[in-house]
Structure formats: structure tokens, C-alpha cells
Amino acid sequence: MKNKKETKWHYQVTWKVEEEIQDRAQEKIKQLIEEWCKEQGAQFIDIFFEPDAFKLDIQLENNINVYKATKSLNKGLGKVISGVELYLVVTQAERLEGHSITQEIRVEKVIESLWSAEYYDLDERAADDLEAFKDYLNSRQLATIDVDDQLYIVDIEAIGALINLNCFECTKLYQYGCCCGSPCDMSRKNQRYLDKHLSNLAEEMRRLNEKDYDEVMEKGGFISFDGSIKECNGRCSLLVFHEGVYKCMAHKYALDHEIPIYELCPLSCLMYPLEIIELITDKKKKVLFFTSVVEEDFAKIYGRWGSYGSLQIDHRCVKPDEHNEIFKKEDYKPVYKVNQNLLIHEFGEGIYKGMEQLFNKTT
Ligand code: SF4
Ligand code: SF4
Known part of the structure; x- marks a missing residue:
């Protein structure tokens, strides 16, 4: 059951501006915002000025689309300072303990x-x-x-x-860590990125640990017919044992060759959790x-x-x-x-x- 009265809504709205906000402009902006808060029935909490932005904190008992509501304010603000643009709005409900959750509209x-x-x-x-x-x-x-x-x-x-x-230390204790089995699939873009470096990466793996490399090759290589990374003996085929610890070959290769990790490693691996x-x-x-x-x-x-x-x-x-x-x-x-x-x-x-x-x- 939804209960409006027991939920307070916090809104933080940030505008970006092109020019530095002078004291006189700050006063005018504050005045406009206070008037707007009255119209909306919002409680004005504070306004913060930065050289190229200003941020408003307000609270309401009503659940409104504040993003839309603040657009009406933009015209007035645009007359005070040029290049003003609504940039960021953060909306959050604060509930009283034990009451049901009300989602934003x-x-x-x-x-x-x-x-x-x-x-x-x-x-x-x-x-x-x-x-x-x-x-x-x-x-x-x-x-x-x-x-x-x-x-x-x-x-x-x-x-x-x-x-x-702390994956580095974790794999010392649990060998493959989370890299057991095969990883999540990759997007086409991700597949293309990996593909571009795959033969060099394979050579590097052979140099670091020939046994791991041979095992992967015996099982038919790193990549399966649908473009996903294969499993090899219970672990991801890109995992290599080197200097006493299992490492992700894609990650290591990217770091060693100063390749941005997002242009080589599977995004799902980088995201966890x-x-x-x-x-x-x-x-x-x-x-x-x-x-x-x-x-x-x-x-x-x-x-x-x-x-x-x-x-x-x-x-x-x-x-x-x-x-x-x-x-x-x-x-x-x-x-x-x-x-x-x-x-x-x-x-x-x-x-x-x-x-x-x-x-x-x-x-
Ligand atoms: S993500 Fe996996 S490998 Fe990394 S610390 Fe956690 S359990 Fe260990
Ligand atoms: S690609 Fe790298 S991080 Fe992802 S599962 Fe394989 S070894 Fe682990």
C-alpha cells in the first residue's frame, strides 16, 4: 500500500552554466528558485554555487516529475545568466521506518x-x-x-x-577465483576488441606458461563457434598460471601493452559485482x-x-x-x-x- 504522507522526497537539481556566476546573479537565481519552490509547495533546503554550476536541494511531500517541473524554471534562469542548462537531477524518497515503499512516478x-x-x-x-x-x-x-x-x-x-x-590475493587461496567455468558471453563489439589482440595474446600465454597454452589449444582454442570464451579444464581458457598465481591473460596483456582494458577485456568480467x-x-x-x-x-x-x-x-x-x-x-x-x-x-x-x-x- 502506498502512503504519500509518510514519504518525503529529496530532489537535488544541478544546472551547468557557461560563464562564472557573479554575486548579483547568485541573488537573482536564488530569488527565482525560492519563488518556484513556493509554486511547487517545495521546502527549500539549500543552494550551492560553483564557478560553472549551481545545485539546489529541496524536499517535497509530493512525488512529482521534478525533471519536467524544473524545465519551467529554465527560461527565467536563462534571463539571469547565459548558457544555463539543466544537467543532473537526483530523486530519492526517504521513508519512515516500517512504511511501504513508494516509487517515483x-x-x-x-x-x-x-x-x-x-x-x-x-x-x-x-x-x-x-x-x-x-x-x-x-x-x-x-x-x-x-x-x-x-x-x-x-x-x-x-x-x-x-x-x-582483492582478486589477486583471493586467487592465491582459491586458484581460479571467480574465473572457473566459462565467463559470460560478450557483445559483438567486445568480441571484435578481443579478436583484434587474440593471436598476440595467445603467443604471450605460450611464453608465460606453455602447459596452460597447450591445454587450451588441445581443447580447440580460446573462442567457441558463437564467439564466446571457452572453458578449459574447469576454468576460463584465458586464465594463466604465472609467478605462482592465476591471472587473467586479457587483463594482463592490456596492462602490459597499455591498451585500455575496456578495449580488450570482457565487460561483464570488469563489471562484477x-x-x-x-x-x-x-x-x-x-x-x-x-x-x-x-x-x-x-x-x-x-x-x-x-x-x-x-x-x-x-x-x-x-x-x-x-x-x-x-x-x-x-x-x-x-x-x-x-x-x-x-x-x-x-x-x-x-x-x-x-x-x-x-x-x-x-x-
Ligand atoms: S571477485 Fe571473485 S576472485 Fe575477486 S575477490 Fe571476489 S571471490 Fe575472489
Ligand atoms: S576473461 Fe579474464 S576475468 Fe573473465 S573469466 Fe576469463 S580469466 Fe576471468
Whole structure:
């Protein structure tokens, strides 16, 4: 059951400007915004000025499409300062303990009209039972981030979860680590990237460990007929034993040859445990949903990697309470920070800035 009165909505709106905002302009901007807040019935919290931007914090008891609502403000702001552009909007509900979750208006619509849920960068469905997935989405506390005209949905708990990907040390204990079996499929773009370097990478593997190389070749090479990376004796065929530890050959080759990792390594491998799902509505609108597989229940049903609990690995990397001398407490960081480079590489600075704002507000 939805209960508007028990939910407060926080909106953080950022505008970018072309010229430096002088004191007189600041006063006028503040005045315009305060008038607009009165019209909207919004509680003005604060406004922050930076040389090329200003950020507004407001709170409302109503659930509105603030992105649309602020567009009416832009005209007035444009008369005060030139080159002003609505850039980033972060929307988040704050619930009182024990009350049901109310989703933002647009999130409600996306969930209601969900037609398909597919993994980002893969040609694969994330959920076969859409009704169950809708229920799952409705059970989560979701925030929205608007960057320019693109809407993103964020699972606050899953993206703010603390992780410590100490894979190097982990593979010393568990040999293949998470690289057992075969990895997720790759997009065509990713296949082309890997293909470009594959013969050199194979030669490098032969040089580092001839036995591993021979095993892979005996099984028919690295890549299967459909372009995916093959398994070899229970591990990913790109895994190589070198200097006493198993390493990802693609990652090592990229680092050694100063190739950007996003132009060689499988994106799904770089993402773990960040999960990105495309929510496609019946009107073919596509919205990206950011979450993570730190919760095993989610991982088993909806994660692209499947159940990590079945891997016989002590997954301390996603369990901060189980930190020890290898997975040090101070090294656990929120998923969005660990994946900062990937987020920026794939979606631009705005989405990362939006997440920073969201978590600076919630923590
Ligand atoms: S269990 Fe965690 S730390 Fe170990 S290899 Fe997998 S992702 Fe890395
Ligand atoms: S490609 Fe690299 S990171 Fe991905 S599963 Fe294989 S060895 Fe592991």
C-alpha cells in the first residue's frame, strides 16, 4: 500500500552554466528558485554555487516529475545568466521506518509497462518471469538520476553495498577465483576488441606458461563457434598460471601493452559485482537499472553470473562483516566507487556525479 504522507522526497537539481556566476546573479537565481519552490509547495533546503554550476536541494511531500517541473524554471534562469542548462537531477524518497515503499512516478510507470529486462551489453534476458521481476523491483528502494535527458534507476542498497575486490590475493587461496567455468558471453563489439589482440595474446600465454597454452589449444582454442570464451579444464581458457598465481591473460596483456582494458577485456568480467539491466517498456523506451549481485538471492535469479554461493569460494569480497587480514576492513568501498571508471567510461561523468550526490545524501 502506498502512503504519500509518510514519504518525503529529496530532489537535488544541478544546472551547468557557461560563464562564472557573479554575486548579483547568485541573488537573482536564488530569488527565482525560492519563488518556484513556493509554486511547487517545495521546502527549500539549500543552494550551492560553483564557478560553472549551481545545485539546489529541496524536499517535497509530493512525488512529482521534478525533471519536467524544473524545465519551467529554465527560461527565467536563462534571463539571469547565459548558457544555463539543466544537467543532473537526483530523486530519492526517504521513508519512515516500517512504511511501504513508494516509487517515483516515472519508476512506477516503467515498472508497470515493463516489456523486457535485458542485461546491458549482452543479448540475453535478465528475467523470464516479468511479473516476479516487477514485484522484486517494487520491493526495493529505488532512486532516479537524470543526466541530460537520460533517466537511470538506482537500487540504493545494492549500489551502496561495500565490497573489496582483492582478486589477486583471493586467487592465491582459491586458484581460479571467480574465473572457473566459462565467463559470460560478450557483445559483438567486445568480441571484435578481443579478436583484434587474440593471436598476440595467445603467443604471450605460450611464453608465460606453455602447459596452460597447450591445454587450451588441445581443447580447440580460446573462442567457441558463437564467439564466446571457452572453458578449459574447469576454468576460463584465458586464465594463466604465472609467478605462482592465476591471472587473467586479457587483463594482463592490456596492462602490459597499455591498451585500455575496456578495449580488450570482457565487460561483464570488469563489471562484477555491479549489475546493469536494461528495462524496456512496451513503448520501447529503454531505462538503465543499476544494481549489484552482493545479495545471493538476487544473484541466483537475476544476476548474469548466476549463483556465486555455489562456487566453493569464500566470498569475503562482498561480505564486509567477514573482513580479515587479507580482506582488510578499511579497503571495503561502495560498489559505485569501485566501478567509478567503468561507469564513467560507459555512461559519462554525470552518472557517477549523480551517484556521489545520492550517497552523500543517504550516508
Ligand atoms: S571471490 Fe571476489 S575477490 Fe575472489 S576472485 Fe571473485 S571477485 Fe575477486
Ligand atoms: S576473461 Fe579474464 S576475468 Fe573473465 S573469466 Fe576469463 S580469466 Fe576471468
